[in-house]
Amino acid sequence: MDTEATEGTGEFLLPRSRAANERLHSLVPGGAHTYAKGDDQYPENLAPVISHGRGAHVWDVDGNRYVEYGSGLRSVSLGHAHPRVVEAVRRELDRGSNFVRPSVVEVEAAERFLATVPTAEMVKFAKNGSDATTAAVRLARAATGRGRVAICADHPFFSVDDWFIGTTPLSAGIPAATTDLTVSFPYGDLAATEALLTRYQDEVACLILEPATHTEPPPGYLAGLRELADRHGCVLVFDEMITGFRWSEAGAQGLYGVVPDLSTFGKALGNGCAVSALAGRRDLMERGGLRHAGDRVFLLSTTHGAETHSLAAAMAVQTTYAEEGITARLHALGERLAAGVRDAAASMGVADHVVVRGRASNLVFATLDENRQPSQRYRTLFLRRLLEGGVLAPSFVVSSALGDADIDHTVDVVAQACAVYRKALDAGDPTPWMAGRPVKPVFRRFA
The missing domain is CATH 3.90.1150.10 (Aspartate Aminotransferase, domain 1)
Incomplete structure (x- = not known):
């Protein structure tokens, strides 16, 4: 009633x-x-x-x-219960949802995602946003050899993992040594961010932020962050969990024309089904792969990360966004x-x-x-x-x-x-x- x-x-x-x-x-x-x-x-x-x-x-x-x-x-x-998504999920459930080797759905989903987000060169799927953002942080640390992570202080949530939760009032159980490695910068203030990077010269592995939230980025701000990250040798990470699809099909990076080194997607990607994505530059992403000579990064490896029905849901979502x-x-x-x-x-x-x-x-x-x-x-x-x-x-x-x-x-x-x-x-x-x-x-x- x-x-x-x-x-x-x-x-x-x-x-x-x-x-x-x-x-x-x-x-x-x-x-x-x-x-x-x-x-x-x-x-x-x-x-x-x-x-x-x-x-x-x-x-x-x-x-x-x-x-x-x-x-x-x-x-x-x-x-x-969107009909197109439900049909795609049901079709894959009838064919089996998880195997001992990759399913052909995995390559189809990767191709579809990278066509939707052309600013990225490789993608790896997971089940939740926290896994993807933490993988981005780990990858940035491995690529730069640095330990500090700089998060945007004005954005409410990045991960359930210690590097972020330790900075919130819910920090019980998290060692101070871990929390001390996370520093913060204010959104929209390039001068304050540069001061932070100068204070921790050659220590910051990455800048991670939502490219936009309840306010639009100030003119030139995202491009300025891109320049700062390049000049200080750190990785620029866009958390597109919310902005992905809602700002544009290719996320905020597709709308504002500023390309991060790494980006993370989730939420709207599966229309309620558990699927997230870490995407970015090939030279960075490949560090979690098998076709390079350097130290391997344990990037993302989850039993259920590539369940076929969730990837099918993601493809159905992307098709619906594009066609409708x-x-x-x-x-x-x-x-x-x-x-x-x-x-x-x-x-x-x-x-x-x-x-x-x-x-x-x-x-x-x-x-x-x-x-x-x-x-x-x-x-x-x-x-x-x-x-x-x-x-x-x-x-x-x-x-x-x-x-x-x-x-x-x-x-x-x-x-x-x-x-x-x-x-x-x-x-x-x-x-x-x-x-x-x-x-x-x-x-x-x-x-």
Whole structure:
């Protein structure tokens, strides 16, 4: 059934989801296999447990239907159970999914990927983004003989591995000696980055960053990083987990025309199937191969890295993007949604407090308090109203499966949420409308 918005009467309940969450916490640390999916990210007792999804909609175990945004943490860009992807996966499952030698699907998938991302010369597939980014770091260290890694401080996540997680508040269990090898630079500031490279002259193996996020790169910035990396002898790595396909089929590097030495892709690549990719220059990538005379790099070697059904899904995704103009559609949908949300916020007098940001294909929202500072408490109020209105939206990242009616419904629900937001601002306290503890950031030291 579709859920209708309420005015905080307590009528919107998720008893089966709540019970399922309790079962999850008793069996799975954190109650989810991905921290960003944890129930602490949602209002108290309003964390839906999903039964199934189709297109732009999901249903929870209580029978409520939602318009879903940010599907699969941005991975399901074509919508759930996309027929073309499902058909490709099913075909390979019927033929066997993993063998003792490479499948012909592996060469077909590599050829297709490199045709889609022509700035890369070789590719190796894996199952998740962390494996790919860590392989890039290892390869850069091997190629340069240097130990330090420079990460962009303004980008939230690169890997579950020690070289990155040790820099976050969740650093328990990671030796300081490992964390000390990771340094950071600010996005968009070439002078600060050059100062860092000068301070650690001949020590930095690579610069790793997302080429773009909620802001466009300043003019000349990416080209400037390319020049700095060349001048200081370090490897330039673009993390294209999010920008890949959503910015262009060839990622941000294809859109902005700056070629990194290495790049990593995932998320949209498989439309929810587990597949990621490390791609880049042949002379670097071949260090993980068998056709060179130098020291070998243990690059990527995973039992399930080349499962045929996931590679088939990736090829189906790339075909769909190319033939149906998916990137353009994502931008058009996002532009319509952003305009509607901004209008709704303005009409309720909260345009300075509910703020939509980012590229149209990758929209996020900020919830600001009376002093226009980010607020988890106001985010709780906002998420609660969206859920009550049948909108599941940790972000406003669109999928191509959304229709005009979905966006219209979302904007209507946002308007209702903004009306309550205005009341809370006028009262100077959102607590009466939160109905429980505030949502929490993923990266925090204590539970």
